[in-house]
Amino acid sequence: MISALIKRILPRGLYGRAALILVVPIVTLQLVVSLAFLQRHFEGVTRQMTRNIAHEISLIAHEVADAADAGAAAAAAGRLGGELAMEVALPAGPQAPAADSRVFYDLSGRIVIATLRETFPEIRGIGLDDLRRVEFTLPTAFGPMEIGFDRSRVSASNPHQLLVLMVFTGLLMTLIAFLFLRNQLRPIRRLARAAEAFGKGRVVAYKPSGATEVRSAGNAFLDMRARIERQIEQRTLLLSGVSHDLRTPLTRLRLGLAMLGEEEAAPMIRDVDDMQRLLDDFLAFVRGDATEEVAEKCDPLPFVRSVVEDARRTGQAVTLHAVEGAGEVLMRRGAVRRALENLIGNATRYGTKAEVSLAILDRAVRITVEDDGPGIPRERREEAMRPFTRLDDARNQNRGTGTGLGLAIAADIARSHGGTLRLGDSARLGGLKAELVLAR
Structure with a gap:
């Protein structure tokens, strides 16, 4: 319970936590010095000064006590x-x-009263209401005698100066520490922004700087990014070459089959079409988001509406159901269009209709595609997003076969935009609900 409360109170960012590490020791040191050293020091000084002036008061009291009459006592006292x-x-x-x-806040006054009463137990009253004076009444044989003198004679002068100096020095050192801390954390924040952008499929300029450890982490990140980029580029080139080499024999097969009789060639033409579609989907999956397309800001509403309208023109039963929020998002339009088209295609292939919803949130954009098909069991949804996975027993195969790459491509594109693909049950239509989430 206490640890959870502390976690909620403590800052979450590295800058806030580092600043707290700097501020807490300085404040603690000032409090310890103020309470332990200053209080004892000034209490001791006040007690010593009060005892010194008590000797002078005793001299006056003795002279008054030795006087022959009240007049002589008053003259001696004066x-x-x-x-x-x-x-x-x-x-x-x-x-x-x-x-x-x-x-009430006169701490040294407590020491003055205690020291005077220790020396003169018979004192009637000590008045310290005026911080600049000390007044008290001392009984004598000729009546009460009133004595007053300047407060500076029993209290250390300007004790607050040390406190002010400590506070000023503490604030100055804290400011210097903050400036130094900001310079040290700036390279870390730049590294975090570069890594976050790369996770969303964007490459931003980054140069390692800062402390040795931060430079090492930055160089490691650059090496990792370069390796990933080379791997994606090599994979894309390889698959592009394979695709180009396979399209030619497939085209020759199709032309050869077209010369045969329609009844004899129809099954084989369908096989060739399936092979062509499989090849296209496989190339799209391997290529993923590693095209030359540049991410740009766009309004998701016109974009989603255009994809839905294009799907309707091809005969797919899909509608734009609901829209929530407004704003722009940084994304690769071609890649997101391919992911959304795959989701709509799956929905209309395995169901009779599909509905698309758009929600523009503060930190994400959520595009939801729902259908009235048989859905996917909860325990097999993660498997459904793996490449080349076909859930024959969960989906309607009478409407055509797929390559098993539609959901995998959509999930890969969502991850490249810093988001995710979530599968669930459609409460409204009763089929599958696919949520394509893109980070803003």
Whole structure:
């Protein structure tokens, strides 16, 4: 419970956590120094200064006690008070403090009162309401004697200066640490942006910089990106060559079959068409999103509407059901169109109708295709997105056969855009619901 609460409170980003690591020790150090050192230091100084002035007060009290009468006592008190820079009144005036009083935040005043009472237990009242003066009443044989003097004589002058200096130094060092931290984290953030963009199928310029460890990670990322790009390029070139070499004999076979009788050639022509479609789908899957197409910002609503209209013109029973939100998304239009066409084709092949919905969210764009077909069992949905997988017992094979690459191509394109392909049950139509999610 406590650990979960701490995780929710702590910042999630590296910058925030690193800043917290810097700030907490500085604040803790200032608090420890303030409470432990400053309090003890200034309390000791205040106690010592109060004891020193208590000797002067004792001298006045002894002179008053040795006086022959009240007049001589008042004269002696006044004379010594002037010499010792104190204001002495005998007898005390009507405004003399009758009880101890101080401001609640006057911490050193507590030490002054305790030290004076330790030396003069008979003191009636010590008034520290005015932070600049000390006033108290001391009983004598000739009546109460009021004594007042400047507060600076019993308290350390300007104790806040050290606190101000500590706070200013702490803020200055924190600012310097923040600047240094920002410079150290900037290469990490650039690396994260480059990796995130590459995960969405985009290549952004990146040059390793920063600390040695960050440079090593950046160089490793560049090497990995280069290897992946070379692998994709080689795979695409290989499959393009294979496709080109196979199209020629397939074309010759089709021309040769066309010269035969229609009844004899029809089954073999269908086989050739299946081989051609399989070859096209296989090439599209292997090529994936590794074309020369550049990702660009576009409004998903006109894009999805155009794909639906194109599918309707080819005779597919598909409609645009619902639209939510507005905005633009960075994507490869050709690749996403191919993925959406595959989903719509699967929906209309295995069902009688399909419905497309669009939701433009804050961090993603979700395109949903639902049908009224038999659907796919929950335990076989992950298998259905694997290449060349045909779930013959789960889908309607009377409407035609597929190559088993439609969902795999759509899932691959979704991943290349930083998203995913999710399969579920359509609550409205009762068939399969395929959600193509693209990161914004």
